[in-house]
Amino acid sequence: xDFVRNFPCISIMLCLFAGIISSGLRGRAAMIVNAxxxxxxxxxxxxxxxxxxxLGESFVYVMGQFxxxxxxxxxxxxxxxxxxLFFCIIMLLSLLGGRHKLLEGVEKGKLYLYYVLMDxxxxxxxxxxxxxxxxxxxxxxxxxxxxxxxxxxxxxxxRTIEAAVRYMIMSLLGSGMLLLGLCMLYDLTGHLLMSxxxxxxxxxxxxxxxxxxxxxxxxxxxxxxxxxSALFPFHAWLPDAYxxxxxxxxxxxxxxxxxxxxxxxxxxxxxxxxxxxxxxxxIIDILFVFGLMGMIFGSLSAIRENDIRxxxxxSSVAQIGxxxxxxxxxxxxxxxxxxxxxxxxxxxxxxxFIAAVGLTDxxxxxxxxxxxxxxxxxxxxxxxxxxxxxxxxxGVPMFSGFISKLLFSQAAVQNHAKMLPALIVLGxxxxxxxxxxxxxxxxxxxxxxxxxxPSLTCKDMPLYAVVLAAFIILNMTLGVSSQPVVDMIRQxxxxxx
Amino acid sequence: MGTNLFIxxxxxxxxxLFGIGFGNLLLQPNLIKKIIGLNIMDTxxxxxxxxxxxxxxxxxxxVAGGVQSMEAYINPIPSGLVLTGIVVSVSVSxxxxxxxxxxxxxxxxxxxxxxxxxxxxxxx
Numbered sequence: 117x118d119f120v121r122n123f124p125c126i127s128i129m130l131c132l133f134a135g136i137i138s139s140g141l142r143g144r145a146a147m148i149v150n151a152x153x154x155x156x157x158x159x160x161x162x163x164x165x166x167x168x169x170x171l172g173e174s175f176v177y178v179m180g181q182f183x184x185x186x187x188x189x190x191x192x193x194x195x196x197x198x199x200x201l202f203f204c205i206i207m208l209l210s211l212l213g214g215r216h217k218l219l220e221g222v223e224k225g226k227l228y229l230y231y232v233l234m235d236x237x238x239x240x241x242x243x244x245x246x247x248x249x250x251x252x253x254x255x256x257x258x259x260x261x262x263x264x265x266x267x268x269x270x271x272x273x274x275r276t277i278e279a280a281v282r283y284m285i286m287s288l289l290g291s292g293m294l295l296l297g298l299c300m301l302y303d304l305t306g307h308l309l310m311s312x313x314x315x316x317x318x319x320x321x322x323x324x325x326x327x328x329x330x331x332x333x334x335x336x337x338x339x340x341x342x343x344x345s346a347l348f349p350f351h352a353w354l355p356d357a358y359x360x361x362x363x364x365x366x367x368x369x370x371x372x373x374x375x376x377x378x379x380x381x382x383x384x385x386x387x388x389x390x391x392x393x394x395x396x397x398x399i400i401d402i403l404f405v406f407g408l409m410g411m412i413f414g415s416l417s418a419i420r421e422n423d424i425r426x427x428x429x430x431s432s433v434a435q436i437g438x439x440x441x442x443x444x445x446x447x448x449x450x451x452x453x454x455x456x457x458x459x460x461x462x463x464x465x466x467x468x469f470i471a472a473v474g475l476t477d478x479x480x481x482x483x484x485x486x487x488x489x490x491x492x493x494x495x496x497x498x499x500x501x502x503x504x505x506x507x508x509x510x511g512v513p514m515f516s517g518f519i520s521k522l523l524f525s526q527a528a529v530q531n532h533a534k535m536l537p538a539l540i541v542l543g544x545x546x547x548x549x550x551x552x553x554x555x556x557x558x559x560x561x562x563x564x565x566x567x568x569x570p571s572l573t574c575k576d577m578p579l580y581a582v583v584l585a586a587f588i589i590l591n592m593t594l595g596v597s598s599q600p601v602v603d604m605i606r607q608x609x610x611x612x613x
Numbered sequence: 614m615g616t617n618l619f620i621x622x623x624x625x626x627x628x629x630l631f632g633i634g635f636g637n638l639l640l641q642p643n644l645i646k647k648i649i650g651l652n653i654m655d656t657x658x659x660x661x662x663x664x665x666x667x668x669x670x671x672x673x674x675x676v677a678g679g680v681q682s683m684e685a686y687i688n689p690i691p692s693g694l695v696l697t698g699i700v701v702s703v704s705v706s707x708x709x710x711x712x713x714x715x716x717x718x719x720x721x722x723x724x725x726x727x728x729x730x731x732x733x734x735x736x737x
Contacts, residue, residue: 251694258701262708269712274719274732281712281725285647288705289638292654295698296631299658303665308690 120167121177123160124192124246127200130156131239135232143227147215150231154208157238161204165197169604174611176248185312191248195455195608198601199245199379203372205590206462207238210371213470213583214364221271221362230270237263237368241376248310250298250388253380257294257344261287264373267365268357279356286353290343297336301388304329310387321393331397337384338399345377347403347440348410351433355417358429363473366425367466370432375458378439382455385443386612395446404444404534408541410437415548423483424476427552428468431509434545435461441538442524445531448609453523455605460508460516460594467587468505474498474580475560478572485559492560494571499560501584506553508591511546516594521546523602623664630657644713644723648706655702659695666691 134153138146168174174193181187211218211234222230240260247253261284269280302308304326305316320326343350358366385394394400414433421427435457442454478494479487492499508515521542528538594601618625630653637650667687674686713723720728 251697255697255701258705262705265708265712269715272715274716274728274735277712277715277719278725278728278732281644281709281716284705284709284712285638288651288709289635292631292635292638292651292658295655296658296661299662299665299694302691302694 117167117170120163121175121192123164123167124190124196124200124242125177125179127157127160128190128239128242128246130160131235131242135235135239138228138232138235141228143224143231146228146231150211150234151208153235154204154211154238157242158201158204158208161197161201164192165194165201165604168192168194168197168611169607184309185307188252189248189309190246191310192246193608193611194604195612196245198604198608199458200242202459202462203241203245203375204238206371206466207234207368209583209586209590210364210367210466210470212579213466213587214362214367214473215579216577217363217473223272226270229266233263233266233270234368237267237373241372244376244380248387249308250301250310250313251308253383254291254295254298257291257377257380260373260376261291261344264369267369268361270365271360271362273360275356275360279353279360282353283357286350287344290340290350293336293340293343295340297333297340300329300333300336304333310383313388314390317389317393331399334389334394334397335399338381338403341377341381341384342403342406342440345374345381345436346433347406347436348413348433349406351410351414351436354433355421355426355429358432358469359423359426363469366429367469370429370469371462371466374432374436375462378436378454378458381443382451383612386609391613400444400446403440404538407437407440407442407444408537410434411441411541411545412437412548415545415552419548419552421552422485424472424485424488424556425469425483427556428465428472431468431549431552432461432465434549435465435509438520438524438545441541442527445527445534445538447527447531448606449523449527449530451609452602452605453520453527455609456523456598456602457520459601460520460591463516463587463590463594464505464508467501467584467591468509470580470587471498471501471505471584474572474577474584475502478569480569485556488556488560489562490560490564490567491569492557493563494567494569496573497581497584501588502560503557504588504591506557508595509553510550514592514595516591516598518595519598519602621664624661627657627661627664630654630660633657642724642726644709644716644725647725648709648713651709652702652706655698659698662691662695662698666695 134149138149174191177190179188236259240256243256244253265280265284268283269276305313307313307316346354358370411434414430414437418427418430421430439454439457442450474495475488475491475498476483479491508517511517511521524542528535634650634654634657638647638654641647671687674689716728720731
C-alpha cells in the first residue's frame with residue numbers, strides 16, 4: 117500500500133503533462149483529456165484520503181534525492197487529501213455544467229486553451245494543497261493567478277478584459293506582499309521547508325529576538341493572501357470577474373481559486389508560524405474585524421444588486437468574511453468551522469452559478485430580476501437547484517450551510533471575548549442572506565401569464581440536469597451526514613500541528 | 614536602530630523601492646505605469662534577497678583552487694530564488710502587457726478609470 121505515497125506527486129505531474137499535451141490538441145480532445153484527468157485525480161485523491169485515514173498520521177514525500185533541510189517536499193495528511201478530493205469533484209462538476217455555455221461563448225479555435233488553463237489551474241491548486249515548501253507555494257500561487265486571469269478573459273468582451281486587468285493588479289499586489297513576507301521569514305529562519313521554519317520560529321520566539329520583523333513578515337503574508345482571496349475591503353475586482361466571465365470560470369474562481377489561497381493561509385498559520393504564535397499576534401483580531409465587516413457589507417451590496425450573477429458574486433464576499441471570522445476566533449473550533457465552510461461554500465456557490473445560468477437561458481439571456489420572473493417554471497431543474505443553493509446559503513437545516521453556521525456559533529460561544537460581536541453579526545448576516553436569496557427564489561417562482569420565453573426540460577440538456585442533481589446530492593450529503601466530514605477535518609487539523 | 618539602518622542600507626533601499634513600486638501599481642491610473650510599478654516592486658524584492666544572501670569577502674559557491682572551507686562561499690539559495698522570481702515576474706509582466714494591448718486596441722486609451730467609465734456608459 118506504500119505506493120499510495122506517490123499519488124500526490126503523480127496527480128500534480130499528471131495535471132502539468134495534461135496541460136502540455138492539450139496545447140497540441142483540438143478543443144473536443146482537450147475537453148476529454150481534461151475530464152479524464154479530473155476523474156483520475158479524484159480517484160487518486162480518494163485513495164490518498166483512505167490511506168492517510170488508515171495510517172492515522174501525515175506522510176512526507178521527498179522530491180528528488182535531497183533530504184529534509186535542502187530538498188523539496190510534498191506532505192499529505194487527511195485534510196490535504198480531503199481538500200484535493202473536493203477540489204477535483206467541484207471542478208469536474210463545474211466544467212460539465214457550464215460546457216454548453218463554453219461551446220457558444222468561446223471562439224472555436226481557442227477552446228483547447230481553456231482546458232490547458234484549467235489543467236494548469238488544477239495543478240497549481242493541488243500543489244498549493246500538498247506542498248511543504250514556501251517558495252514552491254509562491255511559484256504555484258503565481259501560476260494560479262495567471263491561469264485564473266486567462267479563465268476570466270477567455271470570453272472576450274470589453275468587460276472581461278477590464279475585469280481581468282483589475283484582477284491581475286490586485287493579485288499581483290497580493291503576491292508581491294506574500295513574496296516579501298516569505299523572503300523576510302527566510303532571512304529570519306534560514307529555511308524554506310515549512311516544518312523547519314516552524315522549529316526556527318519557535319526558537320526565535322522563545323529567545324524573544326526579532327519580534328518586529330517576525331510580526332511584519334506574518335502581516336505581509338496574511339494580508340497578501342487576504343487580498344488574493346478577496347476579503348473585504350479588497351473585493352473591488354470580484355463582482356466583475358465573477359459576473360461577466362463564462363459560467364464555468366465563475367464557478368471555479370469563486371469556489372476553488374480563492375479557497376486555494378485560504379488553504380495556503382491555513383497551512384501558514386499551522387505549519388509555518390505555529391498556531392499559538394499566530395494566535396498571540398494581533399493580526400488575528402484584524403482578520404476577525406474585517407471578516408465581520410465583509411459579512412455585512414458583502415450582503416448589503418448583494419441586496420442592492422439587480423443582476424443575478426453579480427448578486428451571487430457579492431454573496432461570495434460575505435462568505436469569505438465568514439471564513440476569516442472563523443480564523444479570527446483563534447480557537448480550534450473556529451478553524452474547524454472555517455474549513456467546513458470552505459467545503460460547503462465551494463459546493464454551494466458553484467451550484468448557484470451553474471443554476472443561475474439555466475435560469476437566465478430561459479429568460480432571453482437577461483440577467484435582470486424583472487426578466488427572471490417565473491423562470492423556475494420554465495426550467496424546473498435549474499429552479500430547484502437554485503432553491504437548494506439559496507437555502508444552503510441562508511443556512512436552513514438539511515443543507516450544508518446550516519452545519520457551517522452551527523459550527524461557527526459553537527465556536528463563537530467558546531470564545532468569551534468575541535462571542536457577542538460574532539453572534540450578532542452572524543444573525544444579522546443570516547437575515548441579510550435570507551433577504552436577497554429568498555427574494556430571488558420568490559421571483560423565479562412567481563407565475564407569469566403569456567410569457568414569450570421558451571421552456572426547457574431536462575431532456576433538452578441531460579448533462580446539465582445530471583450535474584445539477586449531483587450538486588444537490590453533494591450539498592445535502594454535507595448537510596445531513598456532516599459528522600464524518602467534521603471528524604476528518606478535526607483529525608486533519610490535529611495532524612497539522 | 615540608526616546604526617543598523619546605516620549598515621543595512623541595501624535592505625532599507627529595497628524596502629523604499631518596494632513601497633514606490635507598490636504605490637505605483639496600486640494608485641497609477643495609467644496601465645503602463647502600473648506595469649513599471651510592478652517591475653520596480655518585484656526588483657526591490659530581488660535586491661533584498663541578493664543583499665541578504667551576500668556576505669562580504671566571500672564568493673559564489675563554485676569550488677576553485679581546492680578551497681573547500683564553508684567560510685569561503687556564500688549560500689547559493691537566495692540567488693536561486695532571485696532567478697526563479699525573475700522568471701515569474703517576466704511572465705506576469707508579459708501577460709499584463711498583452712492585456713494592456715487588448716484594452717488599448719478596443720478603447721484607444723491607457724487610463725483604466727477612463728475605460729471603466731466608458732464601460733459603464735456602454736452598459737454592457
